[in-house]
Amino acid sequence: xTQWQRLLAIAAGLSGLAAAIAALPQxxxxxxxxxxxxxxxxxxxxxxVPLPYWIDFCLAILAGAAVLTGLGQPGAPLWLxxxxxxxxxxxxxxxxxxxxxSGGLKWPGVGLIVPLAFGLTLLVMWEALVQGLNVNHVxxxxxxxIWAKLVESVPTLWKDFQQTFLKGVLSGFALxxxxxxxxxxxxxxxxxxxxxxxxxxxxxxxxxxxxxxPIMVMWFGYDWQSKAAVILCVTFFPMLINTLAxxxxxxxxxxxxxxxxxxxxxxxxxxxxxxxxxxxxxxALKINSTLALIAGIVAEFxxxxxxxxxxxxxxxxxxxxxxxxxxxxxVAAVAGSASYGIIALIERAVTFWHPSVRGxxx
Amino acid sequence: MSGLRDSRTFAILAVLAVxxxxxxxxxxLFNLQPQLDSYKRFDLAVPALPQLxxxxxxxxxxxxxxxxxxxxxxxNATIGQDISSKRSLLLQAGITLAGTVLGFLIGTALGxxxxxxxxHNEAANRSLMPWIIASQTIPILAIAPMLVxxxxxxxxxxxxxxxxxxxxxxxxxxxxxxxxGFRSPDQMQLDLMRTYHASRWTVFWKLRWPxxxxxxxxxMKVGVSIALIGALVAELTYTGGGGLxxxxxxxxxxxxxxxxxxxxxxxAMLAAILVVAVGLAERWVLRSxxxxxx
Numbered sequence: 001x002t003q004w005q006r007l008l009a010i011a012a013g014l015s016g017l018a019a020a021i022a023a024l025p026q027x028x029x030x031x032x033x034x035x036x037x038x039x040x041x042x043x044x045x046x047x048x049v050p051l052p053y054w055i056d057f058c059l060a061i062l063a064g065a066a067v068l069t070g071l072g073q074p075g076a077p078l079w080l081x082x083x084x085x086x087x088x089x090x091x092x093x094x095x096x097x098x099x100x101x102s103g104g105l106k107w108p109g110v111g112l113i114v115p116l117a118f119g120l121t122l123l124v125m126w127e128a129l130v131q132g133l134n135v136n137h138v139x140x141x142x143x144x145x146i147w148a149k150l151v152e153s154v155p156t157l158w159k160d161f162q163q164t165f166l167k168g169v170l171s172g173f174a175l176x177x178x179x180x181x182x183x184x185x186x187x188x189x190x191x192x193x194x195x196x197x198x199x200x201x202x203x204x205x206x207x208x209x210x211x212x213x214p215i216m217v218m219w220f221g222y223d224w225q226s227k228a229a230v231i232l233c234v235t236f237f238p239m240l241i242n243t244l245a246x247x248x249x250x251x252x253x254x255x256x257x258x259x260x261x262x263x264x265x266x267x268x269x270x271x272x273x274x275x276x277x278x279x280x281x282x283x284a285l286k287i288n289s290t291l292a293l294i295a296g297i298v299a300e301f302x303x304x305x306x307x308x309x310x311x312x313x314x315x316x317x318x319x320x321x322x323x324x325x326x327x328x329x330x331v332a333a334v335a336g337s338a339s340y341g342i343i344a345l346i347e348r349a350v351t352f353w354h355p356s357v358r359g360x361x362x
Numbered sequence: 363m364s365g366l367r368d369s370r371t372f373a374i375l376a377v378l379a380v381x382x383x384x385x386x387x388x389x390x391l392f393n394l395q396p397q398l399d400s401y402k403r404f405d406l407a408v409p410a411l412p413q414l415x416x417x418x419x420x421x422x423x424x425x426x427x428x429x430x431x432x433x434x435x436x437x438n439a440t441i442g443q444d445i446s447s448k449r450s451l452l453l454q455a456g457i458t459l460a461g462t463v464l465g466f467l468i469g470t471a472l473g474x475x476x477x478x479x480x481x482h483n484e485a486a487n488r489s490l491m492p493w494i495i496a497s498q499t500i501p502i503l504a505i506a507p508m509l510v511x512x513x514x515x516x517x518x519x520x521x522x523x524x525x526x527x528x529x530x531x532x533x534x535x536x537x538x539x540x541x542x543g544f545r546s547p548d549q550m551q552l553d554l555m556r557t558y559h560a561s562r563w564t565v566f567w568k569l570r571w572p573x574x575x576x577x578x579x580x581x582m583k584v585g586v587s588i589a590l591i592g593a594l595v596a597e598l599t600y601t602g603g604g605g606l607x608x609x610x611x612x613x614x615x616x617x618x619x620x621x622x623x624x625x626x627x628x629x630a631m632l633a634a635i636l637v638v639a640v641g642l643a644e645r646w647v648l649r650s651x652x653x654x655x656x
Contacts, residue, residue: 090485093485093488093489094485096488097484097485097487097488097489098484098485100488101484101488111488114485114488114489115488115489115491115492115493117489118489118490118493119493122493136512136515136516138511138512138515139512139513139515139516140512192373192376193373193377195370195373195374196370196373196374196375196376196377196378197377199370199374200374200377200378203634203637206583206584206587206633206634206637207587207629207630207633208587208590208591208594208626208629208630208633210503210591210594210595211594211610211625211626211629212626214610214611214613214614214622215619215622215623215626217614218425218614218617218619219392219425289499290498290499290501293499293501294501294502294503297501297503298501298503298595298598301598301599302611302614303614313508314599316508317508317511317599320511322508322512325508326508329500329501329508332500332501333496333499333500333501336499336500336501337496337499339499340495340499
């Protein structure tokens with residue numbers, strides 16, 4: 001252990017000890033705090049005998065459980081346990097990362113545990129701080145309330161998801177991406193057009209294109225078609241400029257080799273230049289996957305049928321139904337992360353030859 | 363002639379000219395049916411073609427306004443208005459600009475701090491980085507209204523709620539770009555610093571920081587344009603403070619298409635100004651650092 005980790009360990013053990021002592025008068029209700037604090041105090045023996053980082057993991061979980069069960073009685077014991085949990089989680093993450101960085105850990109999933117542990121810690125802290133400090137519910141509801149609302153309104157959320165994501169976002173994303181790809185391939189044939197369109201495309205992708213949403217609603221009506229149109233415009237330019245850059249990324253040598261094979265334009269395109277452009281194209285797809293979701297939701301603020309994630313959010317804000325808003329946000333976040341993840345997985349399969357993938361880290 | 367054909371400016375102008383022609387044609391095509399309907403309603407005969415086109419290009423609430431209508435509105439709403447008037451788009455653009463710049467500055471500072479931490483701490487690299495990436499899949503613009511309401515509830519009003527949404531969007535490219543930038547010095551240079559027995563602090567200021575400057579400005583260009591989007595969308599939901607987004611929304615409620623297009627044109631100009639400003643700062647910084655002009 002480094003000096004820093006030793007310091008963390010001592011602080012964590014001491015705050016656990018303090019929590020256990022402070023909780024002693026209320027031991028009948030805060031018994032889990034006492035147990036967690038005692039174990040934390042015992043872990044101070046690591047100054048003599050080294051302890052594996054899994055112990056830190058278990059202690060953090062124990063302390064987290066103690067915090068969550070004791071939320072009814074905020075006070076010194078609870079805050080001390082929370083601090084202990086945070087320090088143990090930090091210690092665990094720090095030690096595991098150091099071990100992983102030195103290459104000692106080979107089992108799969110080690111890359112996932114660290115961010116997951118960090119996320120869990122944040123969730124527990126969020127819950128404890130919001131509940132314990134009586135934070136205004138409108139400002140930030142606790143995760144448990146959001147979860148309860150999420151479970152309770154699955155049918156509504158599913159309908160909104162269908163309307164916004166499956167109809168609007170997916171169709172707009174597909175259209176915008178394909179249009180960008182097709183126009184890029186066409187433009188690429190003419191050096192003159194390429195010189196003219198590349199700077200304009202670069203500029204256009206810096207513009208706040210979401211702003212055309214009201215115009216599109218006016219043109220295509222309130223239903224998902226107008227949202228798809230906004231998403232088309234938003235996703236078109238990143239795809240266009242990335243594909244144009246990608247098509248020119250194949251090396252001179254490869255191009256010359258294709259010439260010696262007397263490859264036609266199309267053979268050259270499909271066998272060399274498009275595969276070489278794939279890293280750029282996937283970069284655009286990743287950017288677009290989040291842009292499309294945002295644009296789809298924002299476009300609904302300007303008018304929508306009485307279903308849809310953006311509609312639910314704007315009405316939820318209106319009547320201060322904060323839990324519903326956050327539930328929609330949670331759905332959107334999961335949908336956004338999932339589409340990003342799926343695209344990243346496909347990218348790994350398609351661009352298996354690229355150094356960034358062969359190196360093992362995307 | 364080949365010199366002209368090869369010049370970039372000519373190519374851009376040619377493409378823009380084509381776009382302009384397409385726009386005018388679209389203004390004819392889309393406005394035709396409503397115009398014909400209105401002739402019918404007032405029992406007027408459909409006039410000859412030149413008059414018809416002139417009518418199509420000067421409707422008060424067209425589906426597609428012609429470019430000169432939009433430009434006229436931009437002119438009227440900026441130069442033609444008293445700057446303190448609420449109708450002045452210059453005033454509204456100023457409000458949006460203030461939110462954008464404040465959010466962008468906070469976001470850049472936050473992004474820099476996070477990048478420094480991530481580069482120097484393996485645990486932060488492994489735990490923070492995935493969540494920073496995941497944070498951008500949360501459609502923050504969607505909860506902008508929520509945040510604005512929430513900040514209002516704790517007494518935070520005015521510029522800051524809007525700016526914080528810009529911050530949330532603009533810190534991301536800075537973190538990602540600067541982590542790359544701080545890691546851009548190669549092993550040889552790092553080894554050289556080691557032979558000097560340089561501390562981490564010295565390595566940072568003398569090697570990593572200068573080496574990361576091109577990355578900083580590239581990410582700042584991305585950051586400033588999405589900060590503008592953040593401010594605009596925040597205004598859609600926080601109509602009390604004014605700004606371009608508010609004009610867009612009221613224009614959309616009242617069917618004032620020309621106003622909406624004018625707002626979009628001004629937002630585009632704002633984006634251009636901001637990106638160019640960052641570009642100028644980049645040129646100045648890189649030159650004063652002794653970089654060779656590319």
